[in-house]
Amino acid sequence: MERHLDDWVMSYAAELGPAAPRAAASRWVATPSGARLAFVGGAVVKLHRAGTDRGALEARLTAVARSALATVFVPPLSHRVAAAPDGSPVTAWPEVAVLDADSEIPWAEIGRLLARLHRLPVDPGLPDHGAVERLRRALERARGLAGLADRTLLVQLGERLLREAHEERRVRERAQRHTTSVVHGDFHLGQVGQWDGDWRLLDVDDLGVGDPAWDLGRPAGFWAAGLLADADWARCLDAYRDAHGPAVPATGDPWPAIDLPARAAVLVAAVRTLSRELDNEDTAGALLAACRRM
Incomplete structure (x- = not known):
């Protein structure tokens, strides 16, 4: 991962406030869909896959922020879609424990x-x-x-x-x-x-x-x-x-x-x-x- 992108992610995460404390480094994970996740402190900064419709993503993020969807989704750390240096749409979320196949599934x-x-x-x-x-x-x-x-x-x-x-x-x-x-x-x-x-x-x-x-x-x-x-x-x-x-x-x-x-x-x-x-x-x-x- 390019160093300037890593620096940008850490700077962006630091702007999110106490929910995303500063960290000395970030950990990157690629998803099957083509998105990239950067784990920084308590935040997950998501660089969305190429071809993502920014307008549709903004509409979805806004709906989660303003409606009853907030009762069923993990809330975002920011209600706006940012832009990474490469132009990728970016959203930010708190890091939470996620289910996987080895978990006891409820x-x-x-x-x-x-x-x-x-x-x-x-x-x-x-x-x-x-x-x-x-x-x-x-x-x-x-x-x-x-x-x-x-x-x-x-x-x-x-x-x-x-x-x-x-x-x-x-x-x-x-x-x-x-x-x-x-x-x-x-x-x-x-x-x-x-x-x-x-x-x-x-x-x-x-x-x-x-x-x-x-x-x-x-x-x-x-x-x-x-x-x-x-x-x-x-x-x-x-x-x-x-x-x-x-x-x-x-x-x-x-x-x-x-x-x-x-x-x-x-x-x-x-x-x-x-x-x-x-x-x-x-x-x-x-x-x-x-x-x-x-």
Whole structure:
């Protein structure tokens, strides 16, 4: 990382006040989406990925700051989008403990948290959620997986899922059955952290309005792929329903409502896993097997 960028990040973090004390050095982490996180003192300074729509990001940050979204998201350290020396949009957040696969996962709390999000009033300033756009980016990444035996399968599957996503939205809108909620847009375990003793959501990059079923896609898809235990999926789904989450019917088979988001989440995760060349062969194998079944 260029020294001038590191200096800029530390200077920016120092301006954020006591929530981000000065530090002698910063620690950088690259995310799968292409963003870069700098950990400085108590702050996480996020340099957003290339191609980020600054106007949409500002609208999302403003919504979190001014609406009931502040009750479900970890609050930002600044309510403005800054600009790094290279022009990257920058946001700043407190550093919090985040869930991962090795944590004891509070699936019931996660279900209730998502239901709370989906029942909030829709902020008129929010853009559409970014889950379908993430699917499009995964398709482009799949096209670049040269030499991979399953590349053609993943590309064809991605193209089909993208067509289905656009068609489903058109059908729902024509039939006036389009469920519109506030949607996280990129929900997975790494987007949940502890704040003031409560579980809160992280990352506003894909926050927006649309079908809330997309936020259940990852746990549903991983359950279908054999990567999430039956009991864990049941705890999440039951708690979501008990909290009157609108993404699925209150009773009966939830799958018709979440089938497409679940398949899309598996495809996105498979492409990410393969493009990052991770060593977890079991996960990669299960995701690819699920893609082949589709």
